[in-house]
Amino acid sequence: MAETALELDNVSAGYGETVVLEDIRFAIAAGETVSVIGRNGVGKSTLLATIMGHTTLHGGTVRLHGKDISNLSTYRRVHAGLGYVPQEREIFPSLTLRENLEVAARPGTWSVQSVFDLFPRLAERAGNMGNQLSGGEQQMLAIGRALIGNPTVLLMDEPSEGLAPVIVEELARAVKRLAQESGLAMILVEQNSRLALSMAPRAVVMDRGHIVYDGPSETLRNDPAKLEHFIGVVKA
Amino acid sequence: MAASDPTPMRERAAEYLLRRHRFRAYEALPWLIAIAAFFVFPDRMTFGSQVLIMIMFALSLDLILGYAGIVTLGHAAFFGVGAYVVGLGAARLGYTEPISGLVAAALISALVGFITGWFLLRYRGLTLLMLTLATAIMFQEAGNLRSDISGGYDGLPGLVFQPLLGKFEYDLYGHTNYVYALVVLAVMFYFVRRITYSPFGQALTGIRENVRRMHAIGSPVHLRLVTVYTIAAGIAGVAGALFTQTNAYVTLTVFDFENSAKVMVMLILGGTGRLYGAFAGAAVYMLLEDHLSKLSPTFWQFGIGLLLVLAVLFARRGILGLFEDASAYIAKKRSKP
Numbered sequence: 001m002a003e004t005a006l007e008l009d010n011v012s013a014g015y016g017e018t019v020v021l022e023d024i025r026f027a028i029a030a031g032e033t034v035s036v037i038g039r040n041g042v043g044k045s046t047l048l049a050t051i052m053g054h055t056t057l058h059g060g061t062v063r064l065h066g067k068d069i070s071n072l073s074t075y076r077r078v079h080a081g082l083g084y085v086p087q088e089r090e091i092f093p094s095l096t097l098r099e100n101l102e103v104a105a106r107p108g109t110w111s112v113q114s115v116f117d118l119f120p121r122l123a124e125r126a127g128n129m130g131n132q133l134s135g136g137e138q139q140m141l142a143i144g145r146a147l148i149g150n151p152t153v154l155l156m157d158e159p160s161e162g163l164a165p166v167i168v169e170e171l172a173r174a175v176k177r178l179a180q181e182s183g184l185a186m187i188l189v190e191q192n193s194r195l196a197l198s199m200a201p202r203a204v205v206m207d208r209g210h211i212v213y214d215g216p217s218e219t220l221r222n223d224p225a226k227l228e229h230f231i232g233v234v235k236a
Numbered sequence: 237m238a239a240s241d242p243t244p245m246r247e248r249a250a251e252y253l254l255r256r257h258r259f260r261a262y263e264a265l266p267w268l269i270a271i272a273a274f275f276v277f278p279d280r281m282t283f284g285s286q287v288l289i290m291i292m293f294a295l296s297l298d299l300i301l302g303y304a305g306i307v308t309l310g311h312a313a314f315f316g317v318g319a320y321v322v323g324l325g326a327a328r329l330g331y332t333e334p335i336s337g338l339v340a341a342a343l344i345s346a347l348v349g350f351i352t353g354w355f356l357l358r359y360r361g362l363t364l365l366m367l368t369l370a371t372a373i374m375f376q377e378a379g380n381l382r383s384d385i386s387g388g389y390d391g392l393p394g395l396v397f398q399p400l401l402g403k404f405e406y407d408l409y410g411h412t413n414y415v416y417a418l419v420v421l422a423v424m425f426y427f428v429r430r431i432t433y434s435p436f437g438q439a440l441t442g443i444r445e446n447v448r449r450m451h452a453i454g455s456p457v458h459l460r461l462v463t464v465y466t467i468a469a470g471i472a473g474v475a476g477a478l479f480t481q482t483n484a485y486v487t488l489t490v491f492d493f494e495n496s497a498k499v500m501v502m503l504i505l506g507g508t509g510r511l512y513g514a515f516a517g518a519a520v521y522m523l524l525e526d527h528l529s530k531l532s533p534t535f536w537q538f539g540i541g542l543l544l545v546l547a548v549l550f551a552r553r554g555i556l557g558l559f560e561d562a563s564a565y566i567a568k569k570r571s572k573p
Contacts, residue, residue: 004571052452074451079454086449090449092441094444094509095438095442102439105435145453149453149454213545
């Protein structure tokens with residue numbers, strides 16, 4: 001069995017005094033891809049924010065490759081091996097595309113060149129400023145910027161949000177390629193359940209701050225009633 | 237995920253980096269103006285030296301305000317520390333060698349910047365603004381408390397420094413001081429330019445634009461802020477030391493809030509985060525101050541105030557921003573058939 005890359009043990013977390021996540025138990029193995037789905041406001045993004053250290057941890061432990069990172073600052077978690085693609089993309093507008101990558105570069109196998117290999121479209125726009133990129137290019141850059149930090153666990157928050165279907169397909173191909181070739185553990189939070197279930201063999205469904213399903217994506221794909229029961233709207 | 241054919245891409249990348257970072261022809265303009273001023277206005281070199289010193293001071297502020305987004309009202313603290321390092325060295329210790337004095341001023345100001353920055357840069361916004369202001373006031377009051385050493389508000393007048401490099405005496409019209417200040421400014425500018433175009437400089441831009449994101453890509457934000465604050469303090473200290481050396485006196489007014497505010501106004505006038513904004517802003521401010529104070533010794537600040545209001549209303553990116561807009565407009569016109 002593959003080594004556990006990331007583990008949340010009995011984690012409760014939120015914003016200040018407010019508790020959003022309760023008793024989360026979750027683990028992902030090295031090289032595994034997991035999709036996290038659920039209705040709006042059930043705590044999917046908070047789950048990633050908690051792993052990154054952006055929230056208040058009320059209880060439990062976050063471990064990365066067996067090491068407790070619960071009390072580490074965000075940038076030290078990144079040094080420990082986390083990579084994060086935020087929902088808002090948050091590209092630096094005053095830096096060029098290339099500089100947006102360079103500013104996040106850390107030693108490892110990923111480089112500007114290998115990001116351009118994954119997303120050839122970015123190579124063509126290397127000299128453009130961050131605010132001169134389309135939504136799809138910004139999303140590719142946000143993923144590339146996380147990869148160039150050479151993480152072992154990649155967290156992606158709604159990468160398809162607001163993108164044209166053709167761009168979503170391109171992104172999905174890149175993410176699948178990453179899953180197959182890179183050896184990264186990936187957690188993919190996605191509102192689009194059809195896409196999410198097609199991109200990862202394992203799915204986690206959240207509801208009101210709890211994990212209510214953790215199992216094969218195929219089960220949910222093949223059982224629309226069950227999916228509707230969990231997330232309300234069937235898109236599969 | 238290996239590259240299929242990396243060579244052309246690498247060549248393009250290297251070419252891109254060289255293109256983005258190399259000196260452009262227009263960058264020679266301020267230096268040519270500074271050199272021309274030496275020959276065209278030989279009797280105004282004392283004023284010219286003060287302009288160059290304020291450019292250096294504004295440049296140091298640009299590094300932290302324009303690039304890293306650190307808003308401070310206490311930058312005069314480092315200018316003052318540098319000014320007093322050479323002032324006290326000459327008046328109390330008899331140490332009058334100018335260049336090593338600059339180095340000492342840079343190091344001690346940088347040390348003060350490091351210590352204060354380590355604590356203050358954990359805060360942001362109004363809290364940081366007030367704490368930086370308080371830091372400058374504390375230095376001023378400490379000097380006032382020990383006026384037996386600092387000379388208090390009477391300062392340390394009549395300082396005498398050794399000839400520059402042991403050869404060049406300081407003439408009455410300030411020619412030596414002007415060349416001295418210009419060379420030191422060129423060295424400081426080169427250093428600052430290298431910083432802003434380095435990965436460290438890119439990280440500062442990232443911090444200014446999105447601190448949270450920089451944390452999330454693994455950037456040690458506090459350490460980077462303290463580092464740039466230390467460097468800027470060192471450069472401000474050099475400017476302060478030059479101020480003392482070229483004026484041959486120093487008083488506690490160097491720590492004044494007015495000094496911190498003035499340099500910020502200069503930078504806003506010129507344009508923040510542009511390097512040459514410091515040149516344009518400081519030169520325009522100093523020239524206006526010089527001319528308006530002759531026209532009306534009591535009312536000259538109205539002119540500066542009016543200019544600042546106009547800049548904030550109509551040229552938010554400063555004088556350089558206006559030039560950028562104008563050149564973009566001309567380029568757009570030309571591209572149309």
